[in-house]
Amino acid sequence: xxxxxxxxxxxxxxxxxxxxxxxxxxxxxxxxxxxxxxxxxxxxxxxxxxxxxxxxxxxxxxxxxxxxxxxxxxxxxxxxxxxxxxxxxxxxxxxxxxxxxxxxxxxxxxxxxxxxxxxxxxxxxxxxxxxxxxxxxxxxxxxxxxxxxxxxxxxxxxxxxxxxxxxxxxxxxxxxxxxxxxxxxxxxxxxxxxxxxxxxxxxxxxxxxxxxxxxxxxxxxxxxxxxxxxxxxxxxxxxxxxxxxxxxxxxxxxxxxxxxxxxxxxxxxxxxxxxxxxxxxxxxxxxxxxxxxxxxxxxxxxxxxxxxxxxxxxxxxxxxxxxxxxxxxxxxxxxxxxxxxxxxxxxxxxxxxxxxxxxxxxxxxxxxxxxxxxxxxxxxxxxxxxxxxxxxxxxxxxxxxx
Numbered sequence: 001x002x003x004x005x006x007x008x009x010x011x012x013x014x015x016x017x018x019x020x021x022x023x024x025x026x027x028x029x030x031x032x033x034x035x036x037x038x039x040x041x042x043x044x045x046x047x048x049x050x051x052x053x054x055x056x057x058x059x060x061x062x063x064x065x066x067x068x069x070x071x072x073x074x075x076x077x078x079x080x081x082x083x084x085x086x087x088x089x090x091x092x093x094x095x096x097x098x099x100x101x102x103x104x105x106x107x108x109x110x111x112x113x114x115x116x117x118x119x120x121x122x123x124x125x126x127x128x129x130x131x132x133x134x135x136x137x138x139x140x141x142x143x144x145x146x147x148x149x150x151x152x153x154x155x156x157x158x159x160x161x162x163x164x165x166x167x168x169x170x171x172x173x174x175x176x177x178x179x180x181x182x183x184x185x186x187x188x189x190x191x192x193x194x195x196x197x198x199x200x201x202x203x204x205x206x207x208x209x210x211x212x213x214x215x216x217x218x219x220x221x222x223x224x225x226x227x228x229x230x231x232x233x234x235x236x237x238x239x240x241x242x243x244x245x246x247x248x249x250x251x252x253x254x255x256x257x258x259x260x261x262x263x264x265x266x267x268x269x270x271x272x273x274x275x276x277x278x279x280x281x282x283x284x285x286x287x288x289x290x291x292x293x294x295x296x297x298x299x300x301x302x303x304x305x306x307x308x309x310x311x312x313x314x315x316x317x318x319x320x321x322x323x324x325x326x327x328x329x330x331x332x333x334x335x336x337x338x339x340x341x342x343x344x345x346x347x348x349x350x351x352x353x354x355x356x357x358x359x360x361x362x363x364x365x366x367x368x369x370x371x372x373x374x375x376x377x378x379x380x381x382x383x384x385x386x387x388x389x390x391x392x393x394x395x396x397x398x399x400x401x402x
Contacts, residue, residue, distance in 0.1 A: 261314020
C-alpha cells in the first residue's frame with residue numbers, strides 16, 4: 001500500500017475512533033451534569049446541524065485552499081476546540097451554554113475535515129484502484145465505530161466523560177500530524193475562473209448536481225435511506241427490544257453484530273473489488289443491506305433471526321459506500337470535488353434529523369408492526385432503483401461523465 005494512502009487511512013481511523021468515543025462521553029456528560037434528556041437532544045442537534053452546513057457550504061474552501069491543507073487545519077483546530085471541555089471542567093467553568101458552543105464548533109470542523117479527506121482520497125490513492133481505496137476508506141470508518149463505541153463506554157466508566165474528551169482531542173491532533181507527515185502533494189488545485197467569488201464557486205457545485213442526473217438520483221436515494229436507517233436505529237430497534245422482552249443489552253448487540261458484518265464485508269470487498277461487476281454488485285448489496293432488517297423486526301420477536309439478518313446486512317452494506325464513492329470520484333472533476341462531494345454528503349445526511357421524528361410518529365399512530373412494514377416497503381422500493389440502472393446498460397465504462 002502506498003504511504004500517502006496508508007497515512008490517510010491511519011489518520012481517519014484515529015480521529016474517527018476518538019469521535020465515536022466522544023459520542024458516548026458527551027451525552028453522558030450532559031446527562032450527569034444537567035439530568036435533562038431534552039438537553040442531550042439539544043447538544044446532538046448543535047453538533048449535527050453545523051456538520052451538515054459545513055459540508056454543504058465549506059466545499060468551495062476545500063477546492064480553493066486544497067483538501068490536504070483543510071484536513072490538517074480542521075483536525076488541528078478540532079483538537080484545540082475539544083480540549084476546551086476537559087479544561088473548563090477542571091476549572092469549574094463548564095456550563096451548558098459553553099458546552100453547546102464547543103460542540104457546535106466541533107461539528108462544523110468535523111464537516112469540513114470529512115469533506116476534505118474524501119476529496120483527498122484520490123490524490124493519496126495514487127495508482128491503487130479506486131474501488132479498493134474506497135473500500136479500505138469506508139472499512140476504516142466502520143471499524144472505528146466497532147472499536148470506538150465500546151471503548152467509549154469503558155473509558156467513561158473508568159475516568160469520567162470530561163477526561164475522555166481529552167483523548168478525543170489527542171486523536172484529532174494525531175490525525176493532523178499523520179496527514180501532514182505522510183500525505184504529500186499540492187495544497188491547492190485550480191478552481192474555476194480566476195477571481196471567481198465564493199457564491200459563484202458554490203453555485204458551480206449545485207450546477208453540477210443539476211446536470212448530472214445519475215449522481216443527483218443517487219444523492220436523493222441516500223437522503224431517504226439515511227432517514228430510514230436513523231428511524232430503524234433510534235426508534236424501531238428500541239421499540240422492538242421493549243416489545244420482544246429481549247432486554248436493553250440487545251441494543252448494543254444488534255449494532256455490534258451489524259458493525260462486525262460491515263468490517264468483515266469491507267475486507268472481503270477490498271480484496272475482490274477489482275474483479276466484481278460494479279452495478280450488479282451494488283444493486284444486489286443495496287437490496288440486501290436495507291429492507292430485510294425492517295421485515296425481520298416485523299416478522300419475529302426472536303433474537304437469533306434478527307441478529308443473523310443484521311450480520312448479513314452488514315456484510316452487504318460494505319460494498320455500497322465504496323462503489324458510490326468511486327462513482328463520485330469518476331464523475332466529478334478534480335477541481336469540483338470539494339464542492340460536489342460536500343454537497344452530496346450534506347444532502348444525504350440531511351435525512352438523519354428527520355428519521356427519528358418520522359419513525360416515532362409512525363409507531364405512535366400506526367403501531368410498531370405496521371410502521372416497520374411501511375418503512376420496509378418504502379426501503380424496498382428505493383432499493384430497486386439500482387436495478388433500473390442495470391437495465392439501462394450502465395456499466396463501468398459508462399459511469400463517467402459524458
